[in-house]
Amino acid sequence: METLTKFDLSAVALRDVNAALHAKNLSGEFVIENPSGAHNLAVGLDAPVKITIDGHVGYYAAGMNQQAEITVNGNAGTGVAENMMSGSVWVKGNASQSAGATAHGGLLVIEGNAAARCGISMKGVDIVVGGDIGHMSAFMAQAGRLVVRGDAGEALGDSIYEARIYVRGTVTSLGADCVAKQMRPEHHEELERLLKAAGFEDDDTKAYTRYGSARALYHFHVDNASSY
């Protein structure tokens, strides 16, 4: 039987909690209470465990995650799930800026809104946001999928490479080299899978628009020579 371990951050030091979560051959379920906005909580996990954080977390929560399923019953500060490699991070509330920054893999779900720079430089992660995202989201996004059930702010997907973005609501403005693209059958299928994974399976994928790279910045264009 799996064990359930509780940590009360009002009584146990943050470093002790993170050290315990880095133990070799870690297994079971963990609950962290009273996070009180602490930074760097449950970072660097590399084990197939379930972690529930009851409350709001500060910066870089669940950063660099591998394998673990981490749920935050609250809001998350800057850089939640930054550089995640695998596993999942599920934020029940809102997330601050740079959610999922540079993440290579895994699934990040933010049920509420995400602030500026969501998915900045994402490298393969899947991000599903229940509400809106702020400006400069998916800036220089290289790979992975970003799904937004609400609206996107200014300069979405600026200098984007090969990540795919799906937005149901309005986009205030698109960044350089980011364009709306056709939703082909494989995109509807991909989006349906992502929405289902995030618990939003009732959404109609036809209500979404796909955005991606126009690939006009990939190569040097001789007409721009005078700019350099």
Place this chain on the structure above:
Amino acid sequence: MCGIVGLHLRNPDLYPLLGQLLTGMLCEMANRGSDSAGVAVYGDPTWTPPGSGTVSLLEVDATAEEVAATLGPDVTVTRLGETYLVSAPASADSLLAAARAAYPQALVAGFGADVAVLKGVGHPKALTEAWGLAGAAGWQGVGHTRMATESAVTPSGCHPYAVGPDQCLVHNGSFANHATIRRELRAAGVEFDSENDTEVGARFVAQKLADGLDVETALKELCGRFDGFYTLLVSNRDSFAVVRDAIACKPAVIAETDDWVAMASEYRAFVGLPGVAKAKIWEPEPEVVYAWKR
């Protein structure tokens, strides 16, 4: 870095707790920078007696008794840490003029009918203890704990900048074009106490308010004129406003309940506030002015 906090109380039952709550908020932000700190407290009946004007002075180079004797029989002077609170049953403007005439080298930290501004070099924990901030009452308070980047670690480099009557501004970030704007303001007759970038923002806002603009319009004009990074908390005796620059790198969180509105650099500053578990919590949008009236 730098940490900023503010608390605007709606429920008068909480007024006696203002200082205690503000102390907790400010000290929680100390590891965002702790070379100096400052607070502005609105409505403490001892620090700013009703019906009086109050001027907050630093670097006076005289004892509190000497200052009281120099400024006149009705004047009371209280020393809190390195700050002297000078009060008299007179307008803050006339008291300020008298203090400036008697102590031209002194640093004016703030002045008005309702605001006491305390600041100094050091860790916010030591400073708030020296001020006795936890015992203060009032309806509104703001605080700043500093990691100096743009000017020296001196009392004149500490926030808040309270350069207009009952006004106060704290800043997380740095203005890039402050020298240009300072030159323009100096040419227009505005005097400065420091080379600090934030002081330029505070004097710009104070001038706009003196010209009759409301705080929302003044802050929109600031957004149009200033380059750089900023989250600003701008308070007045009857208002409390937050604005961020267009890029919005500098953090800001707002929490609101029926009893209070709070703003801080990070959520953890709110943890000790009564009823925070049920507060509405959000991040202010870039270049949107959020303002509350008393």
